[in-house]
Amino acid sequence: MNAQNVATILLYLAVIFHLLGMSGWVVSTMAQPIQLATLALLLTAIFVLRKKKRKTKRRARKPPIEVTTMLDRAEGGEPGK
Secondary structure, three states, rough: OOOOHHHHHHHHHHHHHHHHHHHHHHHHHHHHHHHHHHHHHHHHHHHHHHHOOOOOOOOOOOOOHHHHHHHHHHOOOOOOO
């Protein structure tokens, strides 16, 4: 299962728990644990969807052709035109 499917399932469960808590069918002493479970499911879904950022290595840019010709002229001792 990929991360998006797991996050979808967790969000569905969080919505069901939230609706169950709001419905009034549960005992009032269970309201807080249901709210905490809803919060935990939502935070877990966010954590699952979080993508790990990779550091990209910057490559040295290739200098333009004019720069290489100027360097060749400077090293060769030829006067510039």
